[in-house]
Amino acid sequence: MSKKEQIAGNVANYVDERTGAAKWLKKNLTKVFPDHWSFMLGEIALYSFIILLLTGTFLTFWFDPSQNEVVYNGSYVPLQHVSMSASYASTLHISFDVRGGLLMRQIHHWAALIFMVAIVAHLLRVFFTGAFRKPREFNWLIGVGLLTLGIVEGFLGYSLPDDLLSGTGIRIAEAIIQAIPVVGSYLAFFAFGGAFPGHVFISRIYTVHVLLLPGIFLALITIHLMLVWYQKHTQYPGPGRTEKNVVGYPLMPVYMAKAGGFFFIVFGITAFLGAFASINPIWLYGPYTPGQISAGSQPDWYMGWLDGLVRAAPPLETHAFGHTISWNILIPGLIIPGILFTGMALYPFIESWMTGDKREHHLLDRPRNAPNRTALGAMSLAFMLVALINGGNDIIATHFHLTINGIMWFTRIGLFVVPPIVFVITKRLCLSLQRADRELVLHGRETGRLLMLPHGEFVEVHEPLSAEKIYTLTQHEQNAPLALPDVDQNGVRGATGLKGKLRKRFSVAHAEQVPSPTLTEAKAIEHH
Amino acid sequence: MTSGIKKLSRYRRHRWAAPALLVVALIGLGTTFSVASEAPAAQNVAVTQQSSQITEGKRIFLQGCSSCHGLNAEGGAIAPSLIGVGAAAVDFQVGTGRMPMADMSQQAMRKKPVYDAVQTAALAAYVASLAPGPQAVDPTSLNYERDGNTAQGGTLFRNNCAMCHNFAAQGGALTLGKYAPTLMGVDPKYIYEAMITGPQSMPKFSDKTISPAEKLSIIKWIKAAQSEPSLGGASLGRVGPVTEGLLAWTLGLGLLIGIAVWLASKAR
Numbered sequence: 001m002s003k004k005e006q007i008a009g010n011v012a013n014y015v016d017e018r019t020g021a022a023k024w025l026k027k028n029l030t031k032v033f034p035d036h037w038s039f040m041l042g043e044i045a046l047y048s049f050i051i052l053l054l055t056g057t058f059l060t061f062w063f064d065p066s067q068n069e070v071v072y073n074g075s076y077v078p079l080q081h082v083s084m085s086a087s088y089a090s091t092l093h094i095s096f097d098v099r100g101g102l103l104m105r106q107i108h109h110w111a112a113l114i115f116m117v118a119i120v121a122h123l124l125r126v127f128f129t130g131a132f133r134k135p136r137e138f139n140w141l142i143g144v145g146l147l148t149l150g151i152v153e154g155f156l157g158y159s160l161p162d163d164l165l166s167g168t169g170i171r172i173a174e175a176i177i178q179a180i181p182v183v184g185s186y187l188a189f190f191a192f193g194g195a196f197p198g199h200v201f202i203s204r205i206y207t208v209h210v211l212l213l214p215g216i217f218l219a220l221i222t223i224h225l226m227l228v229w230y231q232k233h234t235q236y237p238g239p240g241r242t243e244k245n246v247v248g249y250p251l252m253p254v255y256m257a258k259a260g261g262f263f264f265i266v267f268g269i270t271a272f273l274g275a276f277a278s279i280n281p282i283w284l285y286g287p288y289t290p291g292q293i294s295a296g297s298q299p300d301w302y303m304g305w306l307d308g309l310v311r312a313a314p315p316l317e318t319h320a321f322g323h324t325i326s327w328n329i330l331i332p333g334l335i336i337p338g339i340l341f342t343g344m345a346l347y348p349f350i351e352s353w354m355t356g357d358k359r360e361h362h363l364l365d366r367p368r369n370a371p372n373r374t375a376l377g378a379m380s381l382a383f384m385l386v387a388l389i390n391g392g393n394d395i396i397a398t399h400f401h402l403t404i405n406g407i408m409w410f411t412r413i414g415l416f417v418v419p420p421i422v423f424v425i426t427k428r429l430c431l432s433l434q435r436a437d438r439e440l441v442l443h444g445r446e447t448g449r450l451l452m453l454p455h456g457e458f459v460e461v462h463e464p465l466s467a468e469k470i471y472t473l474t475q476h477e478q479n480a481p482l483a484l485p486d487v488d489q490n491g492v493r494g495a496t497g498l499k500g501k502l503r504k505r506f507s508v509a510h511a512e513q514v515p516s517p518t519l520t521e522a523k524a525i526e527h528h
Numbered sequence: 529m530t531s532g533i534k535k536l537s538r539y540r541r542h543r544w545a546a547p548a549l550l551v552v553a554l555i556g557l558g559t560t561f562s563v564a565s566e567a568p569a570a571q572n573v574a575v576t577q578q579s580s581q582i583t584e585g586k587r588i589f590l591q592g593c594s595s596c597h598g599l600n601a602e603g604g605a606i607a608p609s610l611i612g613v614g615a616a617a618v619d620f621q622v623g624t625g626r627m628p629m630a631d632m633s634q635q636a637m638r639k640k641p642v643y644d645a646v647q648t649a650a651l652a653a654y655v656a657s658l659a660p661g662p663q664a665v666d667p668t669s670l671n672y673e674r675d676g677n678t679a680q681g682g683t684l685f686r687n688n689c690a691m692c693h694n695f696a697a698q699g700g701a702l703t704l705g706k707y708a709p710t711l712m713g714v715d716p717k718y719i720y721e722a723m724i725t726g727p728q729s730m731p732k733f734s735d736k737t738i739s740p741a742e743k744l745s746i747i748k749w750i751k752a753a754q755s756e757p758s759l760g761g762a763s764l765g766r767v768g769p770v771t772e773g774l775l776a777w778t779l780g781l782g783l784l785i786g787i788a789v790w791l792a793s794k795a796r
Contacts, residue, residue, distance in 0.1 A: 037788040044784050078678045078752055095759075106760055113776035114784070121781060164686065164695060165768065258791055269783050278760030279772050284696045284753065292686045294768075295693060295700025295708065301773025392770040394701035403634070403705035 029252035034235035038125045043259060044118035046225075047266040048111045049217065055108040056210065062098050064090035065160065065206035067199040076283050084162075084287030087202050091161040091282055107274030112154050114270060116302040119147050127347075127377050129364035131234045133357070137348040139227045142220050144345045149213055149220075151302050156209040158280075158300055162202055165280070167288025168297045170201065172310070179329035197290060237363045237475050239468045246362075296394045305384045308391030309336055312411040340380070354506040356482045368437070369476040371430035372510040375423045382422035386414045427512075434514035437473045441465065441517045474516050481511040578653065585654025588647055592628055601658055606632065613725065614661020615652035620721040622648045624714075634705035635728055662724045667717040672744040672751070681749030684742055688733065696766040697750050702729055712754050716747045 001009075016022040033039075066086040072079050074089070075096050094101035123143060126132055132140035155173070159166045174196050178184040193200035232246050241247045249255060273279075285294065299307050309332035316327035343350075351373065352358060367374040389396065390411035397404040444462035451459050465473075484504045487493055496503075539545055590599065596607035603609030610618075621627040622643055626636035643651065652664050686695070692708035694700045699710035706729050711719065723743055726732030738746070764771040 035792050035794075037785065037792040040788040040792065041785075044788075078682055078749065078756075080679055082679050082683060102760060109772075110776065110780070113773065114780050117776050117781050118784070121785075164690070262788070262791060265787050266784065269780065269787075273775070273780060274761075276761040277772075277775060278758055278763050280769070281696075281760055281763075281766065283759070284756075284766065286682055286686045286690075286695065289686075292690060294686075294690045294695035296698075296768050296770075298769045300769045301776065304770075304773065395767050395770045397701035397705070398699060398707050401705075403703075404701045405704050 028229075030250045031229070032246050032248045032250055033233050033255055034241075034246055034248035036236060038129075039233065040262060041118055041122040041125055043262060044266055045115055045122055046221065047263045048115035048118060048270065049221065050263070051111040051267055051270055052108060052115060053214065055104050055111065056214075058104045059094060059101075059108060060210055062090055062094045062101065063087065063160070063206075065203045067162065067197070067202050079283060079286070082287065085202070087160060088162040088282070088287045091163070095283060103271075103274055106277075106279050107271055109157075109279045110273040110277070111270045112157060113279075113300060113302075114266075114273075116150055116154060116300075119143075119150055120302075123147060124377070124381070128367040128374055129234070129236075130361065130370055130373065131364055132348045133361040134348075134352065135231055135360055136227070136234075139224060139231070140348050141345055142224050142227070144341065146217070146220055146224065148341060149216060153209060153213045153217070154300055154302055156205045156213070159205060160202060160209060161280075161282050162288050163280075163282040164285040164288050164292055164294055165282075165297055167197065167290070168293055169299055171196065171290070172299075172307075175326075175329055176333040179326045179333055181325050181330070182323055197288070232362065234362055234364050237366070237472060239471050241363060243360065243362045296398075298392060298395070301388070304391030305387035306333065306337060306391075308387040308389065308393070308411065309333070309415075311393060312387070312390050312408055312415065314412075340383075344380075351510075354503065354510050355479065356507065357479070365476065368430040368433040369513075371427045371434070371512060374430050375427035378426040379419040379423040383415060383419045386411055386418050431512070431514050434516075438514055438517050441470055441473050442522060476516065478513045478516055479511055482507040581650050581653045582657045584647075585650035585652070585657075588643065588651050589654055592642070593651070601655060610655050610658070612659040612661050613655060615656040615664040616662035616721045617725040617727065618652040618655045619648060619664035620718055620725055620727055622651055624718050626727070635707065638709060662721075665717050665720045665724075667715070670716050670720060670744065670747065672716060672747040675741060676744040676746075676748030678745070678749050678752050680742065681745030681747070681752075684738065684746050685749050688738065689746070692730075694767065696753055698766050711750050714750075716751070719747050719750065 012022070064086045068086045069083050070086050070089050071081060071083050072089050072092065073081070074092055076092055079092065091105070094105055096102070126140065126143065155169065159170050159173075174188050174192065177188045177191060180187060188196070191201065191204075192198040193204075233248075235241050235246060235248070238247075286292070298304060310329060313328040313332045316331075318325045318327065365373075390407060393404050393407040393411070396402060396407060444464040447461045447463050449461040451461050453459060482504065484496075484500060484507070488496070589597075589601065593601075593610075596604060597610055598604050598607075601610040603611075618627075621636070623641060623645075625639040625641040628642055629636045630639065641648070649664075655661075656663070685697070689697070692700050692702065693711055694708075697711035700708050702708060708730070720743055722730060723733045723738065723746070724735075733743070764775065
């Protein structure tokens with residue numbers, strides 16, 4: 001043993017004797033994780049969060065969250081001698097007079113967009129592979145919470161610089177608060193400390209943006225990861241992979257290197273975007289005053305669908321008992337998002353109720369093998385996409401020479417028509433893919449080689465699949481629909497009522513599958 | 529000196545004295561008359577030129593514009609009356625190629641002008657002769673670089689223009705396919721004329737609403753925004769968060785997924 005190793009050993013021993021870390025580390029450093037690119041989407045979100053913490057801390061050194069009016073005297077000439085809020089002036093100061101300030105601002109904003117992109121991509125992966133099933137329902141709920149908070153946190157960050165775009169966003173947020181029946185106007189007064197825009201809102205959301213929400217994020221992310229650790233990671237099906245094992249590589253050294261390297265790659269790509277692509281050029285927007293607005297004012301993309309829904313809403317209002325109910329904002333701004341996010345949060349429980357499946361699942365589904373779920377997901381995604389398109393209707397109108405009214409009507413009708421169509425098409429596609437899998441298993445791969453038989457007949461040579469491939473394509477279980485009796489034990493017809501009827505129909509829809517080839521079928525084919 | 533006058537006065541009774549004096553007086557009178565009458569003569573020439581310009585303008589109008597705007601510019605079912613719109617409106621609409629329209633779409637768009645400067649001036653003169661209206665702007669009188677104030681122009685722009693033309697003058701959508709065009713690369717003269725004539729969906733900004741000096745400030749700000757280098761990297765069109773979100777989903781997520789696939793692929 002060399003001198004160096006001896007010293008290292010002594011230090012490690014010193015720490016271990018006081019913390020007992022060796023045993024814990026030995027167990028956890030060898031923990032095995034499965035390898036797949038789609039398992040790294042959540043990592044992107046995690047690393048973006050770390051980038052956000054680092055760059056955000058840098059920005060707080062100079063940012064002044066105050067709405068006090070100041071006269072700008074910095075180095076951006078077109079705004080000199082213009083009066084503006086201290087928060088806008090300090091953001092200009094960060095952008096033009098702090099070394100590396102603009103780069104940091106842009107990295108922060110790009111990281112925020114990538115953070116939300118990665119969360120949504122991760123959510124889609126978890127949904128379409130059925131990774132939310134027992135025992136991971138709580139982690140799904142935490143994920144939905146992180147997504148919701150991410151939207152709020154992003155919106156607050158967008159609002160802080162107090163430029164013309166920020167102020168427009170805050171104004172719409174105020175409108176949504178006011179749309180809450182009866183108490184809305186009071187809530188808006190509490191939030192803004194009086195009439196809009198007041199002089200306290202920026203400092204209030206600053207505290208929420210840099211202290212409260214990041215704290216909650218840290219806590220939720222920690223629980224999210226601890227649950228992954230404790231419940232172990234799901235894996236895609238394949239030979240040797242069961243509900244009881246995890247096939248992959250150990251944390252140390254493989255994932256330490258991969259994950260560590262990936263962090264720097266994410267940082268690098270975000271920094272690349274921050275260096276070469278302008279984001280939110282606040283100096284062009286100018287300071288916010290309630291009398292001004294820019295054409296094409298949009299929220300950041302993760303709220304674009306919400307803006308799109310509000311833009312699509314027809315002007316409906318009710319006046320009753322001295323109160324005004326603005327349905328045009330209440331429905332798209334609060335009720336529909338409420339239904340969407342509640343439905344998303346409850347989906348694992350809804351699916352388990354529909355299928356009656358209460359077992360643990362650690363093997364993922366290939367999306368085609370759960371046609372109903374995949375179609376439901378595609379349907380929800382289509383709804384969001386139609387809404388998102390309407391969120392950018394003005395930009396689409398000018399750049400593709402369309403009329404904004406045409407896009408609005410497409411949205412109004414499309415929100416109801418497109419999702420069901422997408423559902424049907426997706427479900428058919430999944431079933432067709434299952435049929436293709438079945439063909440592949442039974443008849444092998446078409447090689448494209450033609451063979452002339454001695455009696456002159458031409459046949460195409462089919463190459464049988466490997467045993468591993470056949471296993472992967474046939475391992476999924478296909479459960480029959482729930483056997484729900486029409487008559488209960490007392491002989492009462494339809495005792496469970498509408499709920500029972502619905503459950504029966506959902507269960508049948510969920511169980512619709514192309515039968516997976518059986519061994520006898522395969523054998524029969526081999527014979528002829 | 530005295531001897532000179534004496535010498536001259538010696539000839540005052542000379543028999544040629546009276547005729548010589550008459551000749552001098554006639555020449556003097558003639559010269560004075562010709563000098564005095566020169567200005568009105570030039571004016572006459574100008575009047576003739578103007579009337580021939582109006583005639584030429586009317587000829588072009590009858591050929592190229594009257595089918596929609598009417599034989600006397602009185603307007604019709606598909607086009608407004610041009611009586612009283614003034615030379616500025618004609619200079620803007622024809623000079624930027626908006627008129628004559630290529631087709632009856634929602635709005636006349638900027639394109640390569642059909643008429644040259646002389647023809648445009650003739651058309652403007654003809655329309656101006658119908659009724660008084662705002663005069664075409666002389667580009668040399670727009671010294672916005674000297675007389676304008678960028679910061680004031682920016683504030684005025686955000687107050688009056690940004691709601692349609694976007695915060696960075698990139699243009700924006702209006703209802704039913706109409707749009708506020710981008711102001712990038714627009715001649716200052718045309719920006720000024722647009723403000724005083726209010727073409728298409730645009731409101732008219734009279735000198736009482738925005739003074740001529742303030743108009744110069746707005747032009748100065750637009751020109752400053754146009755020539756400002758993209759300070760944060762690629763500008764992404766300066767149209768707000770839509771293109772930013774698009775880039776995050778395409779290039780951002782695309783690169784990240786590409787690398788994730790590479791990291792998760794098995795070493796060979």
